[in-house]
Amino acid sequence: MQNISKEDYLSAIYKHREIDGTIKANQIAEKLSISNAAVTDMLKKLANDGFVDYRRYKGIKLTNNGEEYAKNMVRRHRIWEVFLHQIVGMPWDKVHEEAHNLEHGASNELINRMEEMLDFPAFDPHGDPIPSKEGIVPKQKKNIPLGLLKEKGKVKVVRVNDFDEGFLNYLSKIGIELDKEIQVKEILEFDHSILIEVNGKETNISSTIAANIFVEEKKV
Ligand SMILES: [Zn+2]
The missing domain is CATH 1.10.10.10 (Winged helix-like DNA-binding domain superfamily/Winged helix DNA-binding domain)
Structure with a gap:
């Protein structure tokens, strides 16, 4: 174990x-x-x-102590993820594991320099907020799980749950990534699956998948 x-x-x-x-x-x-x-x-x-x-x-x-400690760990983890994704070119389904191995070893100075080199990113490749050196957490734009959408139309992906590599890998395969625009074509009542169009291609996604993708509704 x-x-x-x-x-x-x-x-x-x-x-x-x-x-x-x-x-x-x-x-x-x-x-x-x-x-x-x-x-x-x-x-x-x-x-x-x-x-x-x-x-x-x-x-x-x-506690306040625990909060500060955890926030710093999360910060280190997410800065590594951005670095691995943007600079090293690793896909978003691979960065979590690597970042986990790296987050403990790096000095604060290295993390701060990486953050500067990356131009102070506010979110990691999965859309999770990166706490600043001072502990300020960027605010996420208002969003809802794709699965709770009531109406058809255009939406933008602002965050995905990053707990499962297979899930992220599947999203890549159907063309979904952060900031991607999705056209919701049909919400099927009977099994709560959703017909979407990404990059001109239609895909039917399950309610489980839709529950783990968070989107911002776009004003038409
Ligand atoms: Zn992440």
């Missing part, structure tokens, strides 16, 4: 909260694919070290 570090726990809590609000111990276990007992042990340790506020059966909260 892979070694899961304190950093991984704190990042997981932080990232979950970015999207869904508070997190419970069993959700962390699920996210990191480890046992509930292992998570409980680590949470006690993190609480002792002052990184999380943890009470059984209640949600887990990052």
Whole structure:
């Protein structure tokens, strides 16, 4: 089994909260694919070290210290992702794993220099916000999951969930990337799949896929 570090726990809590609000111990276990007992042990340790506020059966909260720590880890991770994507030319489905291996090793100076070289990107290749050196988190434009769209028309991709390489790889195959314009042609009532057109090609995507793509509605 892979070694899961304190950093991984704190990042997981932080990232979950970015999207869904508070997190419970069993959700962390699920996210990191480890046992509930292992998570409980680590949470006690993190609480002792002052990184999380943890009470059984209640949600887990990052303390100010934990928040600062996690934010910096997430920042490092996402700057690496932009670097690997833009400079090295790696596809968006490959950068997460590589960035994960690199984020721990680099000095703050290297991260800051990379950020400057990349011209201070606000979002990573999946559309997740990159906290600044001062800890300021860029605001995402108003968006909704493609699956919750009520009307046909043009939309723009502003974020995708990055937890699964296969999912991201599939999106690339059908031409979906960040900032891409999608034409929604039909929303099928009976199975909630959606017929879209990208680059002049029609594809029917499942409701699961549509739930993990976030779009901004375009005014026509
Ligand atoms: Zn990412």
